[in-house]
Structure formats: structure tokens, C-alpha cells
Amino acid sequence: MIEVIDLKKVFENGYEALKSVNFTIEKGDLVCLLGPSGCGKSTILNLIAGLLSPSDGDIRFAGNSVVKTEPKDRNIGFVFQNYALYPHMTVFENVMFPLTVGDKKKPKAEAMAIAEKYMELTNIGELRNKKPGTLSGGQQQRVAITRALVQNPEVLLLDEPLSNLDARLRLKIREEIRRLVKEVGITTIFVTHDQEEALSISDKIILLNEGVVQQDDDPQNLYLEP
Ligand code: ADP
Ligand code: ADP
Numbered sequence: 001m002i003e004v005i006d007l008k009k010v011f012e013n014g015y016e017a018l019k020s021v022n023f024t025i026e027k028g029d030l031v032c033l034l035g036p037s038g039c040g041k042s043t044i045l046n047l048i049a050g051l052l053s054p055s056d057g058d059i060r061f062a063g064n065s066v067v068k069t070e071p072k073d074r075n076i077g078f079v080f081q082n083y084a085l086y087p088h089m090t091v092f093e094n095v096m097f098p099l100t101v102g103d104k105k106k107p108k109a110e111a112m113a114i115a116e117k118y119m120e121l122t123n124i125g126e127l128r129n130k131k132p133g134t135l136s137g138g139q140q141q142r143v144a145i146t147r148a149l150v151q152n153p154e155v156l157l158l159d160e161p162l163s164n165l166d167a168r169l170r171l172k173i174r175e176e177i178r179r180l181v182k183e184v185g186i187t188t189i190f191v192t193h194d195q196e197e198a199l200s201i202s203d204k205i206i207l208l209n210e211g212v213v214q215q216d217d218d219p220q221n222l223y224l225e226p
Pocket of ligand 2: 038042081159
């Protein structure tokens with residue numbers, strides 16, 4: 001489903017963040033990109049989403065190169081670390097927003113039905129009239145994921161989605177995320193620096209270090225330093 005081939009990224013200041021990254025992700029898998037801070041995880045997500053362009057190499061979705069396409073033509077749902085919800089809109093308005101503008105615009109009744117369906121799946125129906133600023137971190141996380149899913153993306157990208165949550169909530173939400181993406185059946189890339197988190201939720205782990213893939217395997221086959 002997603003092929004990353006000889007991907008390189010050198011930033012304007014000359015820093016080589018990705019040296020030559022290769023991996024493949026199967027449709028429907030939940031894959032963790034695991035590695036220490038600064039190893040290039042966010043750079044890879046940004047390249048897949050089209051928010052950055054590669055210095056070299058290719059990214060293919062279902063066999064087609066996407067590196068020359070605009071972010072909006074990649075059909076990706078991106079959940080940012082800080083959630084990036086619209087503060088002046090209610091939860092319902094946030095979830096509806098992608099369905100009221102641009103290519104994904106739907107007639108109002110249809111948009112509302114889609115929003116309702118996903119709000120039920122993520123259990124945020126009761127929060128519909130609240131503003132993001134009044135929600136807990138876990139609730140904002142659910143809203144951000146819901147807003148990504150209503151667009152029916154082919155791929156869901158989650159950048160350290162649990163890093164702003166306390167330890168107890170992290171356990172709960174990561175299980176919710178696994179259940180949700182499996183229920184929806186969406187291919188998901190989950191970025192984390194937490195080994196235990198990666199081992200507990202992923203179908204496959206891509207271990208990165210200093211801009212190269214060190215291992216790429218099922219969690220049970222991965223060798224991790226204790
Ligand atoms: P991670 O997500 O694994 O923490 P990043 O992908 O954010 O790592 O960053 C990888 C490396 O590239 C880091 O050393 C970071 O400082 C550097 N980097 C990221 N963005 C830029 C940029 N725009 N210009 C220069 N260096 C950058
Ligand atoms: P993350 O926590 O996802 O790794 P960072 O906090 O490292 O992200 O980076 C936040 C933003 O700053 C990103 O857009 C990244 O591209 C940019 N950035 C990171 N490192 C550098 C750097 N050394 N020079 C310029 N921009 C950077």
C-alpha cells in the first residue's frame with residue numbers, strides 16, 4: 001500500500017535528516033515508527049503527507065508515485081501532536097469542518113450523518129457543543145482523530161499522539177486507537193519514541209536511528225536494547 005524508496009531529506013541548512021529510508025506498509029496495518037527524538041520520524045510523516053518534499057527517493061501509494069502531488073491530493077488524515085483543533089469552533093463544528101470545504105465538501109445532511117457516525121465510534125457525541133479549550137487532552141485527541149477520519153482517508157498519520165497525556169490516560173487511549181483503526185480498517189502510521197507503546201499496539205515496527213531504518217519487523221521479532 002505505501003512504499004518508501006531510498007527516501008532522503010537534506011534541510012536548507014545542510015542537515016541530512018534522512019539518509020536513505022526504505023520500507024513498505026501493507027494495507028490495513030498499524031505500523032509504529034519508533035526511535036529517539038531527532039531521528040527523523042516527523043520528517044518521514046511530513047514527507048508522506050506532502051508537507052515537505054524529499055531531496056531524493058520516492059513515495060508510492062498503491063504503486064503510484066505521490067511525491068509530485070499536493071497534500072490535498074494524497075487522501076491522508078494527519079493528527080498533529082498538539083491536535084491543532086480550531087479553538088473558536090465547537091467539537092461538532094471541528095468534526096464537520098473538512099466536510100464543508102474543498103474537495104471533500106458534502107451536502108449538509110450527508111456531512112452531518114458522516115460526522116455523527118464517527119463521533120459515535122470515537123465516543124465524543126456528548127462533547128459536541130463544547131469548545132476544545134474546555135476539553136481534557138484525551139478528549140481533544142479523540143476529536144482530532146474523528147476530524148481526520150470523517151475525510152475517509154486512505155492513510156492515518158499520528159504524530160506522537162499520546163505525548164501530551166498523563167501515563168494512565170496514555171494506556172487507555174492507545175488501546176482505543178488500536179481498536180478504532182482496526183474497526184475502521186484504515187492503514188495507520190503511529191510515531192512514538194516509547195518502545196513499550198510501540199510493542200503493545202503495532203502490527204509492525206519500523207525502528208529508526210539517525211535517519212536510517214535499523215530494523216523493520218513484527219513486534220515479536222524485533223530486537224530492542226533492554
Ligand atoms: P523526530 O520526529 O524523530 O524527533 P524530526 O524528524 O523532527 O525527528 O527531526 C529530525 C532531525 O532533523 C532533527 O535533528 C531535527 O532537528 C532536524 N530538522 C527537522 N526539521 C528541520 C528543518 N526544517 N531544518 C533543519 N533541521 C531540521
Ligand atoms: P517533533 O517534536 O515532532 O520532533 P520538533 O519539535 O523537533 O518536532 O520540531 C518542530 C518543528 O521545527 C518542525 O516543523 C521541524 O521541521 C522544525 N525543526 C526542528 N528542528 C529544526 C532545526 N534544527 N532547524 C530548523 N527547524 C527545525
